[in-house]
Amino acid sequence: MNNRFTFVLSALLYIPLSFTVTQSYAQSDNFSEQQLIQVEDIKQQALESDLAWNIVESLTTEVGPRMPGTPGDKAAVSWAVAKFKAMGFDKVWTEPATFPKWIRYAESAAVISPSPQKLHITALGNSISTPKDGIQAQVIEFQTLAELENAPDNIAKGKIVFINYRMNRDRDGNGYGPAVKARNRGAVVSAQKGAVGYVMRSVSTANHRFAHTGGSHYKDGVTKIVTSAISNADADQLHRLIALGKPVTININVQAKSMGEGTSYNVIAEFTGTQFPQEHVLIGGHLDSWDLGTGALDDGAGVALTMAAAKLAVAKDKPKRSIRVVLFAAEEFGLWGAKAYVKADAQRISKIVAAAESDFGADKIWAFESKVHASALPLVREIAAVMKSLDVEYIGKNSARGGPDLIPFRKFNIPEFSLSQDGTDYFNYHHTADDTLDKIDPEKLRQNVATYAVFAYMAANAKTRIIGKTIKK
Amino acid sequence: MNNRFTFVLSALLYIPLSFTVTQSYAQSDNFSEQQLIQVEDIKQQALESDLAWNIVESLTTEVGPRMPGTPGDKAAVSWAVAKFKAMGFDKVWTEPATFPKWIRYAESAAVISPSPQKLHITALGNSISTPKDGIQAQVIEFQTLAELENAPDNIAKGKIVFINYRMNRDRDGNGYGPAVKARNRGAVVSAQKGAVGYVMRSVSTANHRFAHTGGSHYKDGVTKIVTSAISNADADQLHRLIALGKPVTININVQAKSMGEGTSYNVIAEFTGTQFPQEHVLIGGHLDSWDLGTGALDDGAGVALTMAAAKLAVAKDKPKRSIRVVLFAAEEFGLWGAKAYVKADAQRISKIVAAAESDFGADKIWAFESKVHASALPLVREIAAVMKSLDVEYIGKNSARGGPDLIPFRKFNIPEFSLSQDGTDYFNYHHTADDTLDKIDPEKLRQNVATYAVFAYMAANAKTRIIGKTIKK
Numbered sequence: 001m002n003n004r005f006t007f008v009l010s011a012l013l014y015i016p017l018s019f020t021v022t023q024s025y026a027q028s029d030n031f032s033e034q035q036l037i038q039v040e041d042i043k044q045q046a047l048e049s050d051l052a053w054n055i056v057e058s059l060t061t062e063v064g065p066r067m068p069g070t071p072g073d074k075a076a077v078s079w080a081v082a083k084f085k086a087m088g089f090d091k092v093w094t095e096p097a098t099f100p101k102w103i104r105y106a107e108s109a110a111v112i113s114p115s116p117q118k119l120h121i122t123a124l125g126n127s128i129s130t131p132k133d134g135i136q137a138q139v140i141e142f143q144t145l146a147e148l149e150n151a152p153d154n155i156a157k158g159k160i161v162f163i164n165y166r167m168n169r170d171r172d173g174n175g176y177g178p179a180v181k182a183r184n185r186g187a188v189v190s191a192q193k194g195a196v197g198y199v200m201r202s203v204s205t206a207n208h209r210f211a212h213t214g215g216s217h218y219k220d221g222v223t224k225i226v227t228s229a230i231s232n233a234d235a236d237q238l239h240r241l242i243a244l245g246k247p248v249t250i251n252i253n254v255q256a257k258s259m260g261e262g263t264s265y266n267v268i269a270e271f272t273g274t275q276f277p278q279e280h281v282l283i284g285g286h287l288d289s290w291d292l293g294t295g296a297l298d299d300g301a302g303v304a305l306t307m308a309a310a311k312l313a314v315a316k317d318k319p320k321r322s323i324r325v326v327l328f329a330a331e332e333f334g335l336w337g338a339k340a341y342v343k344a345d346a347q348r349i350s351k352i353v354a355a356a357e358s359d360f361g362a363d364k365i366w367a368f369e370s371k372v373h374a375s376a377l378p379l380v381r382e383i384a385a386v387m388k389s390l391d392v393e394y395i396g397k398n399s400a401r402g403g404p405d406l407i408p409f410r411k412f413n414i415p416e417f418s419l420s421q422d423g424t425d426y427f428n429y430h431h432t433a434d435d436t437l438d439k440i441d442p443e444k445l446r447q448n449v450a451t452y453a454v455f456a457y458m459a460a461n462a463k464t465r466i467i468g469k470t471i472k473k
Numbered sequence: 474m475n476n477r478f479t480f481v482l483s484a485l486l487y488i489p490l491s492f493t494v495t496q497s498y499a500q501s502d503n504f505s506e507q508q509l510i511q512v513e514d515i516k517q518q519a520l521e522s523d524l525a526w527n528i529v530e531s532l533t534t535e536v537g538p539r540m541p542g543t544p545g546d547k548a549a550v551s552w553a554v555a556k557f558k559a560m561g562f563d564k565v566w567t568e569p570a571t572f573p574k575w576i577r578y579a580e581s582a583a584v585i586s587p588s589p590q591k592l593h594i595t596a597l598g599n600s601i602s603t604p605k606d607g608i609q610a611q612v613i614e615f616q617t618l619a620e621l622e623n624a625p626d627n628i629a630k631g632k633i634v635f636i637n638y639r640m641n642r643d644r645d646g647n648g649y650g651p652a653v654k655a656r657n658r659g660a661v662v663s664a665q666k667g668a669v670g671y672v673m674r675s676v677s678t679a680n681h682r683f684a685h686t687g688g689s690h691y692k693d694g695v696t697k698i699v700t701s702a703i704s705n706a707d708a709d710q711l712h713r714l715i716a717l718g719k720p721v722t723i724n725i726n727v728q729a730k731s732m733g734e735g736t737s738y739n740v741i742a743e744f745t746g747t748q749f750p751q752e753h754v755l756i757g758g759h760l761d762s763w764d765l766g767t768g769a770l771d772d773g774a775g776v777a778l779t780m781a782a783a784k785l786a787v788a789k790d791k792p793k794r795s796i797r798v799v800l801f802a803a804e805e806f807g808l809w810g811a812k813a814y815v816k817a818d819a820q821r822i823s824k825i826v827a828a829a830e831s832d833f834g835a836d837k838i839w840a841f842e843s844k845v846h847a848s849a850l851p852l853v854r855e856i857a858a859v860m861k862s863l864d865v866e867y868i869g870k871n872s873a874r875g876g877p878d879l880i881p882f883r884k885f886n887i888p889e890f891s892l893s894q895d896g897t898d899y900f901n902y903h904h905t906a907d908d909t910l911d912k913i914d915p916e917k918l919r920q921n922v923a924t925y926a927v928f929a930y931m932a933a934n935a936k937t938r939i940i941g942k943t944i945k946k
Contacts, residue, residue, distance in 0.1 A: 061588070063588055064590035064710075072590070075588065114535070115545075117767065208907050209766075209906050209907045233909040233911050236910070240530065244534075433682050436706040439680075
């Protein structure tokens with residue numbers, strides 16, 4: 001069919017002209033006409049599919065929280081293997097990853113004086129325990145980590161440091177970096193200033209009373225002190241109490257334990273390519289979550305939507321190149337699954353033709369960007385053109401960052417892609433007990449699946465493989 | 474000044490004509506021209522005043538949670554006495570009220586099988602404790618209390634009953650009544666059907682993971698079993714797990730205690746009327762709160778906005794009749810302060826010329842309604858006319874219900890008024906840990922203060938006193 005014939009046919013049969021949109025790619029260098037019709041079909045199927053929703057519902061319900069090293073984590077690995085097999089992936093396997101295991105038993109906090117009241121607190125990952133009855137001390141408040149760093153030595157002697165930095169809300173999550181410094185290093189700097197405990201305002205944009213957990217670190221040679229976060233409402237309350245001008249004493253009780261080396265597993269599956277089975281598109285998310293919620297947004301959604309996208313991308317025909325889904329282990333504790341994946345077989349990294357990880361919730365994808373060799377840009381623009389109908393904007397800077405688990409891949413100069421989700425509300429829920437299934441909008445999830453399915457199909461079936469951008473130093 | 478002169482003066486001086494609005498009351502039977510100017514001034518002052526915000530900030534910060542019988546409750550009484558005195562009320566006093574005291578120590582719950590995970594739970598008020606390690610049993614789900622009531626005897630034998638009724642969102646809070654039945658009586662009916670424990674979906678419209686507490690009752694001759702509520706997200710999760718078709722076992726651990734009779738105090742203050750000091754307008758809220766949050770919406774806002782309104786209503790002149798603010802004790806445990814107030818001196822009830830309690834959060838007042846003798850309706854309409862500029866609609870049905878603490882007053886046929894707040898979002902927070910100061914919008918709070926100040930001023934200063942509607946039987 002040529003375009004003119006299609007137009008006439010449309011007019012005769014009263015078929016809407018939008019039907020003919022797919023025909024505009026008929027002169028593509030990268031795809032046959034049939035492939036371009038096929039990608040439109042895949043997109044439509046994805047927009048009507050409940051597959052991703054069913055997967056994330058199954059994971060968050062039947063497994064629930066799955067912190068690395070816990071029974072939930074082990075159950076998640078079994079769940080993923082079974083789910084991939086049930087979905088008909090050609091190959092399904094696991095690869096081990098080790099990590100420093102840490103367990104939370106209990107946590108609580110309260111204002112002791114002037115006005116006794118509970119505080120909603122959570123231990124940061126890796127925190128030591130307090131004594132059985134907690135630690136009790138006067139609080140000293142700082143607005144930023146830098147303010148604490150610049151304060152005199154011993155300013156916090158015998159006290160609990162409270163950093164009250166307020167995270168900025170931002171579509172791209174740019175508020176996270178500045179806020180998370182106080183989570184990563186707050187306890188170390190506090191101890192260096194003489195503190196006996198550390199509590200921070202949550203790295204969170206929530207208006208609800210959930211404390212936000214996340215990784216934290218100690219430093220050799222610096223006394224380890226308890227490290228924790230309180231909800232935004234509690235941070236406001238503590239700030240107001242301190243502002244009254246009288247000493248404010250709180251108690252923090254954390255019972256947690258570092259347990260040595262733990263082991264979990266990357267779960268990997270692929271639909272094998274018919275022409276170039278070694279070459280593969282790599283998509284995925286991380287299978288682990290924090291322990292407080294059921295990890296629906298972080299990262300059940302990423303797991304589910306990439307599994308569903310891979311399945312839908314091969315619904316009609318086997319792909320030319322393989323489509324691989326990697327569910328990384330122990331991301332929350334420091335990308336341990338991704339590091340193990342790269343270390344286990346660096347050779348295979350060179351066979352990646354396109355990689356993207358979904359790990360930013362379940363809101364709509366609003367942007368698409370590549371980081372590829374210039375020769376691949378025409379193909380990238382063809383993919384972007386199809387995504388446009390999904391309200392996805394093409395960002396032409398060609399400097400994508402494809403997700404946290406792809407950081408260890410980056411030195412191999414892989415073709416990396418961002419399918420950027422709207423993160424405006426992501427940090428309302430991230431790393432809190434409130435990260436539960438009801439926070440996912442099924443319709444937005446389908447848009448994600450459609451975008452990933454288009455991406456996987458086109459990258460796997462293009463005439464020429466995509467190669468990585470050479471990074472100049 | 475007559476109207477024509479005002480118009481000419483406005484035109485000459487370029488004073489906006491809206492200035493002349495107050496003149497439209499010049500022919501009022503109930504108020505002098507000066508009084509009508511004064512009420513407009515009060516309204517404007519209230520719309521610009523931070524007084525109520527400062528009061529509720531002080532209460533929720535310096536006192537915090539204040540469940541009847543706790544140290545917080547005691548602190549709240551001292552706080553209220555001191556605050557009234559500092560605000561210059563003419564008389565400030567307390568009156569005792571007793572109630573059945575109950576204390577919450579700890580609560581937790583978890584799915585044991587098939588997929589271990591925590592549940593966010595809270596004990597309902599009056600719940601007994603479980604054994605130290607909780608109770609563990611299979612869950613049986615019902616959608617409504619009626620469904621459980623109609624089920625065969627012994628259907629729940631040895632099990633934990635779960636009622637999954639979903640509360641409707643409604644501006645007037647009409648979803649509360651149908652939902653709260655399962656809170657009041659769920660444990661009794663469950664025990665009658667052989668259950669060993671009871672848990673319900675929270676009486677809540679929240680999309681966040683907070684369990685909702687509230688009063689509950691046992692019945693003589695029926696075995697007392699633990700009674701509790703889980704958050705909406707957890708109720709969804711439990712429902713999904715049960716729907717998988719395999720037995721679901723949970724553990725509920727509640728440590729709580731009934732402590733016999735407790736005593737708290739109504740805190741009462743008034744600006745004394747110059748002409749009819751015994752006659753009084755009665756406004757107020759309840760001073761106690763549940764223990765989970767800081768009771769900003771329930772009922773710190775009501776306390777603060779009525780205290781502020783009384784103060785602003787007398788800013789220029791002493792009132793003709795007294796304006797009394799009553800902060801009721803132990804409302805949450807069953808209107809114990811209100812009952813004591815009525816019992817202590819029934820004679821004074823006849824001196825109430827207008828009564829309204831604010832106990833429905835801090836959203837805007839959208840409606841005004843009376844329950845008065847027909848002779849007072851022209852005056853009511855004059856009050857409503859002033860409120861109209863505050864976006865308050867007049868409801869002419871003359872069958873107001875003026876707040877929960879006025880229920881014990883009702884048999885005395887007092888002139889009762891509703892100043893109805895928009896309750897659409899109220900049950901997102903009500904009786905949860907998430908009821909904190911940040912949920913109050915300062916601008917909406919000011920609109921409440923202005924409405925109550927107009928009400929108090931006009932009811933206290935009208936030429937003729939308002940009398941109650943005769944209830945026909």
